[in-house]
Amino acid sequence: MNDLATDNLFDTDFHSHLTRLRELSASLEVRGGWPEESWQTMCDSGITAWFIPEHFGGNPQPAQVTSIAYIELAAACLTTTFILTQRNAAVSRILSSDNESLKSELAHKLAHNDIFATVGISHLTTSRQHTKDPVLKAIPNESGWLLQGEIPWTTGVEAADIIVTGGIQPDGQQVLIALPTNLPGINIQPAPRLLALNESCTTSVTLDDVRVTSDMLLVGPCENVLAAGSTGGVTTSALALGAAQNSIRGIQTEAEKRPDLTPTAMELSSDLESLKSTLRQMISAPEHPTNGEERETLRKKSNSLVLRAAQAWLTASKGAGFLETHPASRAVREAQFFLVWSCPQNVMAAALAEFSCVSITR
Ligand SMILES: Cc1cc2nc3c(=O)[nH]c(=O)nc-3n(C[C@H](O)[C@H](O)[C@H](O)COP(=O)(O)OP(=O)(O)OC[C@H]3O[C@@H](n4cnc5c(N)ncnc54)[C@H](O)[C@@H]3O)c2cc1C
Known part of the structure; x- marks a missing residue:
């Protein structure tokens, strides 16, 4: 189930790798250990070259493409996509270095997946x-x-x-x-x-x-080695939106048999589409003066959505969803990750405010 924008952005090869990642993801926790096959699928898809300039052997893609890809990849397999973000964080730091010989050597090897x-x-x-x-x-x-x-x-x-x-x-x-x-x-x-x-x-x-x-x-x-080359980007939000998308698809599947779930699926889906559209707008205007603040707001809202969507999927899945092996149970556990991963003070504060707010009328 891909939305129109995604269909237009990616070719069938990307979609077939996405499907393979989703299939492998289902048994990742059972197999345990380093996800060799999933990571190989990621490398085979060519995505790892998207983040490296052509003169180093890469195949760079615009942020519009990579951000939406992150959403789709995270919806297919959060673990492997998270690994990709950490690898890409290393790539971006290497590319921003003035040590030209080291940069060239590592970037070439990374572009061809010769090293990780x-x-x-x-x-x-x-x-x-x-x-x-x-x-x-x-x-x-x-x-x-x-x-x-x-x-x-x-x-x-x-x-x-x-x-x-x-x-x-x-x-x-x-x-x-x-x-x-x-x-x-x-x-x-x-x-x-x-x-x-x-x-x-x-x-x-x-x-x-x-x-x-x-x-x-x-x-x-x-003084601050991380000041240069910081992407300050929207990757964490993109991954949260991808994880939310996975949960919302789960609810949609349940709603096909149980129409009472349709309003929940529709509400969450509309929230997701609105945040995706914010993300697209932000990427098309990266130099916008309020962008830093908007990025933080997007992260807060994406965090809130991924948690709510996973819990809604678990609620809709009832007791069966509580089994450790049920995908809704896993989605709930994975959603908690966004509360601690690369979480600036303001994003943490927003989550704490949401958790401490009494919103149920007695
Ligand atoms: C699954 C996972 C993967 C990750 N992968 C990477 C990675 O590849 N690369 C990377 O760089 N980072 C990675 N991180 C780190 C992540 O980005 C955050 O930096 C990390 O989650 C921050 O948590 P911490 O426990 O280290 O924080 P800390 O601030 O060190 O807190 C640890 C503990 O210290 C105490 N504490 C905290 N603040 C105070 C205070 N002010 N006064 C007194 N006590 C205090 C609390 O008891 C707290 O529980 C990963 C994190 C996770 C969970």
Whole structure:
């Protein structure tokens, strides 16, 4: 079931890969572990080249296409699409580097899926901001830096050749590094069980005196290594909308047998279409002065919709939906992810306000 805009944007090859991702997604949690086949499907579709310039061997597509693709991909398989976003976050940081030789080497390999890169930068943005000591220290030495500490979160690290990560020097300046995962002293911790998305293989990495040479430097030393190359984009909202779309389709399927569910399906669907249209407008005017604020509003509304849609699907599915193996049950668990993933203070505050608001009339 694809809307008209989506049909016009993508070819049949994209749709066949989407179908395959959806099929594989159904048993992802049962199989467990790194979703090799799903990730291979993503690579085979050519999508991984969309985010890399042509001169590095990529096949760049406009944001209008990639954002709508993110929605469709997330509706088909949230786990694999989330992995793609983390890989693309690494790609975007590599592409924004002034280290031309490193950029060229990594970008070519990434364009051809010869390597997999991920990102471990949350300790510079949203994670552990209340701790006094830097989570990851970068001590300069004659050949580069000695890294000591931890990368608290990194997705797909067991499959990764490179982790784009940041360390803090004793003088407070930051460095952003393309860290090869095979260096001595890098210890990938066993992945902890998560509420959902376990197959993203997200875990922490400890670094015990890891020697990294200066040829792996992407940005810095400077005050805020993440200032350059930040997409500040709408990807998180696009994924939330995709997950909501999956739940709404579930309700629509139930409504075919039970017309009493039709108004719910229609309400949620209209909410979804309106947010998709906001997203499309924002992408077509990325330099609009109020765009930052609008992006945040879109994220708040997308978060609210993905949670409501999943709960509505569970409600409509009744007790059967409560089985761990039911897709509605999984959708409810996956929807919670948007409450914690890359969640700025204002988005968190909006969610807390929504949860604490008494809206039921007694
Ligand atoms: C499934 C998943 C995948 C992820 N993948 C990646 C990835 O690939 N790359 C990446 O960079 N990031 C990733 N993240 C990280 C994510 O983007 C956020 O940075 C992260 O969820 C922030 O949570 P935190 O527990 O680290 O926050 P923290 O702020 O460190 O909070 C942890 C705990 O510290 C305490 N605390 C918090 N604030 C305070 C305070 N002010 N005072 C005292 N105590 C406090 C609380 O008890 C809290 O529970 C991922 C997260 C998840 C859940």
